[in-house]
Amino acid sequence: MKRKVGALEKVDADLPNLQHKIKVDPISYQEDFVNQYGLYTSIHELFLTSPTTTDDTGLVRLRDLIDFISHTADCYPKIAGSFPNDLIKLLQLHHATLDPELRDKIVGSLVLLRKKDMIDSNTLLNTLWPLLVSTPSKSLRALLYQKIVSDLRNSNSKTTNHKLNRSMQTTCYNLIASDPASPKGIWAVKLTRELWKRQVWSDAKAVSIMEIAALSQEAKVVTGGVRFFLGGDQEREEAADEESDQEEKNISMGKLRHQAGINKKTAKRDNDLRAAAKKVKRNEKKKGAPHPLNFSALHLLHDPQGFAEKLFQQHLQPSQPKVRLNLEQKLFVLQLVSRLVGLHKLTLIPLYSYFLKFLTPRQPSVTSFLASLAQATHNLVPPDVLEPLVQKIANEFVSEAAAAQVASAGLNGIREVCVRQPLAMNETLLQDLVQYRKSKDKGVQMAARGLLSLYREVGAEMLRKRDRGRDAAMKVRSGEMDGARRFGHVEEGGIEGLELLEKWKEEQGQEGSEDEAAGWDNWDARSDSSESSGGWVNVESEGEEIDISDSEDEREKGAEKKRKMENARVKKAVGKENVDEDDKPAEKTPAKLEASQRATASLEPAAALKREEARVSTLATTRILTPADLAKLQELRQSAAVTASLPSAKRRKLQQDAAAKTAARHADDAVTAVDIEGLAKLSHKATKEEKVRMAKGLGLPNGATEDAGANDHRSTTARRKEKKAAEGKSTTNREKARKKNFLMTLGKAKRKGKRSLGETAKVLKAHVERGKRGGRRGNK
Amino acid sequence: MGSSTKKKKEKAKDFQKTKLKVGKARPKNTNATDTSFAAKSIVFKQQSVSETRDATALFNHNLSLLSSKTEPQRRDALQYLTTACQVAGEELPQPASAVISKAQPLILDGSNGVRQQLLKLFKALQGDIGPLEQLLLYTRAGMTHLSTEIRLSALAVLDWLLRTQTDAVLTCPGGWIKTTKTFQNLLSWQGGLSSTGATMNGKWSATKAATSLGNNKLLVQQLNSLATFLTAGLTPEPVDPDAAGRRAADLFPLWHTDAHVLPKGSNPFGYLNLFGAPRDAESEVYDDAESRYEIFGELGLLADFQAGVKEAKKEGGEVGRAAALVDKALRLADDR
Secondary structure, eight states: OOOOOOHHHHHHTOHHHHHHHHHHOTTTTHHHHHHHHHHHHHHHHHHHHOTTSOSOSSSOOHHHHHHHHHHHGGGOTTTTTTHHHHHHHHHHHHTTTSOHHHHHHHHHHHHHHHHTTSSOHHHHHHHHHHHHHHOOOHHHHHHHHHHHHHHHHHHTSSSOOHHHHHHHHHHHHHHHHHOTTSTTHHHHHHHHHHHHHTTSOOSHHHHHHHHHHHTSSOHHHHHHHHHHHHHHHHHHHHHHHHHHHHHHTOOOHHHHHHHHHHSOOOHHHHHHHHHHHHHHHHHHHHHHSOOOOOOOTTTSOSOHHHHHHHHIIIIISOSSOSSOOOHHHHHHHHHHHHHHHHHHTOOOHHHHHHHHTTOSTTSTTHHHHHHHHHHHOOTTSOHHHHHHHHHHHHHHHOSSSSOHHHHHHHHHHHHHHHHHOGGGOOHHHHHHHHGGGGOSSHHHHHHHHHHHHHHHHHOGGGSOGGGSOHHHHHHHHHTOGGGGGSTTOOOOOOOTTHHHHHHHHHHHTOOSHHHHHHHHHTSSTTOOOOHHHHHHHHHHHHHHHHHHHHHHHHHHHHHHHHHHHTHHHHHHHHHHHHHHGGGSHHHHHHHHHHHHHHHHHSSOHHHHHHHHHHHHHHHHHHOOOOHHHHHHHHHHHHHHHHHHTSHHHHHHHHHHHHHHHHHTSOTTSOOOHHHHHTTHHHHOOOOHHHHHHHHHTOOSGGGOOSOGGGGOOSOHHHHHHHHHHHTTOOOOHHHHHHHSOHHHHHHHHHHHHTOOHHHHHHHHHHHHHHHHHTSSSOOO | OHHHHHHHHHHHHHHOOOOOOTTOOOOOOTTOOOOOOOOOOOOOSSSOOOOOOOHHHHHHHHHHHTTOSSHHHHHHHHHHHHHHHHHHTTOOSSOHHHHHHHHGGGGGOSOHHHHHHHHHHHHHOOSOOOOOHHHHHHHHHHHTOSSHHHHHHHHHHHHHHHHHOHHHHHHSTTTTHHHHHHHHHHHTOOTTSOSSOEEETTEEEOOOOSSOTTOHHHHHHHHHHHHHHHHHHHSOOOOOHHHHHHHHHHTTTOSSHHHHSOOSSSSTTGGGOSSSOOOOSTTOOOOSHHHHHHHHHHTTHHHHHHHHHHHHHHHOHHHHHHHHHHHHHHHHHHTO
8 A cells, every 4th residue: 555645744855845944944943954964974974985976876865965954054053063074075085086066066065155154265265276276177177266266256345355365365376386387376377367357356465476477387377477467457457347337237217217107006116116226326326436546467566677587587588498488478478578678667688689589570470579679668778789679670671672561560660669769770770761651562651651750759860851851850950859869868747738827827917826825715616615625725825825926036037047057957848848749749739839930930949949948847846736727727728629620730730649649558558569560451452352352241361350340341331231230120211212112102292292281280290299209109 | 285384383383472471470380189079979779789698697797787777677686686695595606795785775775666675685695794884874874864665674674684683783883873873863852852842042933743644654663673773782692601611611722712713704803993084982883782881871862762762652552562662672771
């Protein structure tokens, strides 16, 4: 006879159900838990005797029991106190032989126990990390890595958990430092990079992990470390942007409120609305919050000079290095070294001679070498070290016999070097290279022109007289050019558009101290409360008055007096303006134009210019600009930009914009091979096949990297059609109307002429109404 | 003619200008490994294609079938092994311990038929069945199993063990305390828990009825097994003062004969635990009734059991009678 199974018994055999019941009422179900725990202990013991067998025997699996107990263990900490340690031991001893599913379950259970605070983060990480480093299983590694990262992120989510971070960073550091030749260090690199990207770790300690990774003796670890320095910060920025993008895609409150008005009112919907409002508020707050100030990894380096030297000596210089890197990896290291040299203005003389043997057109990835060379150049590199390099590039790349692409890459490379150290060029070579602007090839032509325009600004006297151009020739004549041509010369900083403000003040007659005090009084014009600004006035205006009275006396005679005394300084300032010109082209043009006009008009143009410069410098050095001043400055800059776009100035502005684009790059940005190759692209002539492909919109053959948009030769209609298709639409209404059969339109046209006034009004009204509703069917 | 055009082409090739591209990436190595292949597996429908086999091979084959995935195959294999054991007696192709070690996981088998057949096999086995540690582990796991059926058959296995290998069960590591504790858990005879209601963290909660519906049969079986187990464990060996003298007289010129003859059981020094993990109080070996009694009282099991039995006796009927047997076994301990 079949035994009847009681309802209760049936239910208890179901682990998920029991789990739920235990969570609701732990005390009542303690007995059941004890029974299950007993079963777990016996199966666990059985399992320990032969850990390699799968646990598929019988009805209950160890996996299910572990899952059940890890979910409910926090209700009975006394009974299940040893459970986490059991799991940890099981994992540590048998991770290599365990059944994959059981193994993953154990890892998951440990993380769950961490969430329930049965174990602390340190224990968890100390268990998982050694496994990650040592396990041969790929899937386990992926799982462990993900769990480790998420645990670190979670424990840093509210406040930075310095203690945990420090211990983990030390573990990572030691992993690489203890055995630089082992490939295990890659995990330390991977973890650090991920946490850096997520802005969990952003301190010098994380950078020092990468530093030691870059200096290790394993190719993958080295590359990982080096690539972090080259791209880690960019990655971090992108991740931050993405995050904020996702936040911006949020709920529109108006729509929600509208929906709440229409739909049936329930408590749940009310709560939803409230939650949405809260979220919107939080996002607003986040938007208003200041951007977290994070230093880039390259700036957090403890000893850049030492690091660059070690990198170079260990990986690049020796003919038999400890770790064999292939060309690509070597290029990464070289990029990092040159980046460090360029950014921190380090002195690493052997680096330049190292470049010498790679600078031939047949060298693979030679443009990357050229880019690295340009990067490693800065104004404190001795010109005699660079001169042979420039000479070699000119000899190898730039000749009539060389292919157009090669020549333009060479010229571009030379130009990039000379932008950073103009003294690396000698006169004969420059005059020779500039000749290539007459080349038939567009790429070579442009590259040569770039070089020419560069030297018009930084060293016009080296050019032949007819190459100098009007502005440069005038400057050479007035003798302003030699200031920049000295080695080790450093430019002064300036404030953009300051001369505009100066002039404006003079016109207004607003030089007195009272005006200035007034400026501080309403420094925050928009805010109504004067409490805070009152504080400002009391403190600042006193000091200001003394200062100003001093400077005012001087300013009257300053022009004559300082002309003699500070001659050298003024010259420098002029030089600076020339060099810095591309940084602020639009704003400065009127002043410069004015200056140049005056120069042509007056007999002593230099003197006028000097007077101007002297006045500007006094304004910046003798006064504290009030917020009102700054606001005015901004306004003046904008108006100057408007005048600059007048037709006469337009052409010049365009030219300068192009130049600015290359020079206005941030100092932290890298020079890449693409920058060098840029103009070489112009030299490439498309074959017939390529042209056909482009006309068909198939892009370039054999996976060329240029983006499809630039080489899309299809008709406008074809492009528009593709765009429509991408949006999931077929044709526009206009297109439909245009394609409609002529005979079908006839009847309507006939009828339309005979409509009565009332009918017409009705049709028009209906049209307006339809527009409001959003189409015939209504755009709901 | 053909050759001349060919030659012409070859000559022309010599003067062709190689196209030079700046900054070209490195070509792929000639010795690069192509990893774009997919692995495939071959599936056989039959496990074995050979036809004729002798008895030994068949026995081994059936032994291996015990871990088969399909239920009838396991049951049939067990059946074959049972008949083989009954026929062959002690002259099996494999020792009984090997059969046991293969068959013991089936205590936890989900199918009723398999478990019944397994018990038959156990009963048919003759000769030394080796160390019982593993077998006891499986039995205990079966006793705590979710399914009542499995619990029942595990108890049957325990009964069989107690009948045939009493001493071996009691003296194997963990055989005494762990098993009693398992019984304690099963019967919910934890002394600390009151049966009417409990409060924890200031929350009040009612416990459910101690006896599950329709479980009386299991409970009776459990109590019976427990009674057998306790009786076996707590009964002191019959001390025969003359036995030693008689034995010594038989073997007269020899002294300490037992120390010099070859041991009869396997792993004779196992109780020393020279190579295993260190044991705690639960998995220690208690090899005489005296020490078993001591640890039984020390862990507070005696008091818990007495209280539990008292409750169980009140139920009357079959359960009460079974509880009375347990009570009788506990008296053995009380008498000291």
